[in-house]
Amino acid sequence: MIIALGLEAAEPTLIKKYCSEGYLPTFKKLIEENSFSEALSPSSISSGSTWASVNTGVNPAKHGIGFYHRQLKSGTYDIVKKYADDIKADPFWKGLVGKGKKMAILDAPEIYPIQDFDGIIIAGWGGEALNFKRSSWPPTLLDEVIHKFGDHPLTGWYQRVPTDVASWKELLGKLETGMKQRIQMYSSLLMEQEWDLFYATVAETHWVGHFFWHWIEEKHPKHQAEMAKEFEDSILKIYQMSDDLLAKLMELRPDAEVIIFSNTGMGPNFSGRHLVPQILEQLDLSPKTNSGILPQKKWGHHSVKKVEDLVGAKNIEFVKKIFPERLWDKWTRKFLTSGNNWKNSKVFEVPADYTSCLRINLIGREPEGKVKDGAEYDALCQLIIDTFMELINPATGTKAVSKVIKIRDLFKGNLVNDLPDLAIVWKGDAPIDALYSNKIKKVAGDLGDKRSGAHLPYGFVAIANNKLKPFPDREFIIEDIAPTIMNMLGEQPTPNLDGKVIQREALPVLIA
Secondary structure, three states: OOOEEEOOOHHHHHHHHHOOOOOOOOHHHHHHHOOEEEEEOOOOOHHHHHHHHHHHOOOHHHHOOOOOOEEEEOOOOOEEOOOHOOOOOOOOOHHHHOOOOOEEEEEEOOOOOOOOOOEEEOOOOOOOOOOOEEEEEOOOOHHHHHHHOOOOOOOOOOOOOOOOOHHHHHHHHHHHHHHHHHHHHHHHHHHHOOOOOEEEEEEEEHHHHHHHHHHOOOOOOOHHHHHHHHOOHHHHHHHHHHHHHHHHHHHHHHEEEEEEEEEEEEEEEEOHHHHHHHHHHOOOOOOOOOOOOOHHHHHHHHHHHHHHHHHHHHHHHHHOOOOHHHHHHHHHHHHHHHOOOHOOEEEEOOOOOOEEEEEEEEOOEEEEOEEEOOOHHHHHHHHHHHHHHOEEOOOOOOEEEEEEEEEEEOOOOOOOOHOOOEEEOOOOOOOOOOOOOOOOOOOOOOOOOOOOEEEEEEEEEEEEOOOOOOOOOOEEEHHHHHHHHHHHHOOOOOOOOOOOOEEOOOOOOOOO
């Protein structure tokens, strides 16, 4: 039996710190056994690409998912939401159907039920950000689980940021309650039958990282020393409950092989993406948007925040429940990006989370392309790379960007044009309120992101109760998780996967 436990956006350096302080005994044992290693994710494109990569074992240029919450629709200047059934590669468990494997796939992001599945699937019981309707296989299972264990306390929550001690305590209490329910639910389902694969995830590590990070980061503008004394152990509490969950599952099934992982890391949200449009304007790559009543004309980068401020997150949360989900998704994204000037730009910024993602207005790919593919495209990319790598953060007097990734060079696949062309990875050592260089006059502004924690490139992977020691001398990627689980199940990973089995003594990969 294989137990695969995914802790969403759990930060490996924080886990190591808490282990060294004696707070996470189960994880500490894994580290002591050299069964814990960081794993690189494609979160430079966006965190939205990571779970599709975990579940399929292929990179984003093969599955086509970037920032699925608000992703550019290829061949248009429209922003749309991508759903789990838009992923252009199958989750690894779909390839195991019909092979006599009893599988439980529980609450993992970016999944959907498969009819006639030999086992159970739950999509969206307690997801941090859903991209498929809450559902299950068998169809009645989700309702049965909610009846038995309760609904998740944050179901339907529009990520309203607490404003005082009481509301911060309320949010943390809901996360702790969700964890308690999750531990009960997973423990019960684990023992219902003899599974070949029990694949389950934890969303609370994701939520707590996004919203409570400033309580452990003194440099963050939202950090308040007195309130921090009240909430500085909030992330630790959720990580401890995750450690308890892992220990409980291993106790219930002591002979199971166990793989634990996170899809990406988490750190302080010190992004400079809010200043990118001003820099592109100085380079004459993107005309300045005229003022007007449409969101992008009036507020540009801050259109989402400004609308939320005007309407109120609580009101949005209420109204969202009234509309059909996909209708809401379509028209809110169309409205929030209305008034953009992308068709008249050589380069424009597309939505992302921590990194800044740029799209070249390419002739033959975009409806009104301005840049020829080939030498002109490459020269423009190099200009952008050079410009951003020279930027200085006045708060530190040092470089603000750690690297600029040319997506075509990093990822190979027939869906690479569904992705941004460039990803600017911010250094993340201090808040960015301004930027300048010898080439760029000083630009300034407020990030305005309600989340104090942001996704970092490295997640982790660990294996317990496994006779074959993992971790050869190479850097792991999160795409390794799918073929590794297949190998642990005694199945041959298919040759199209980008990930590799992370055990030394692995089954040979079939050659097509």
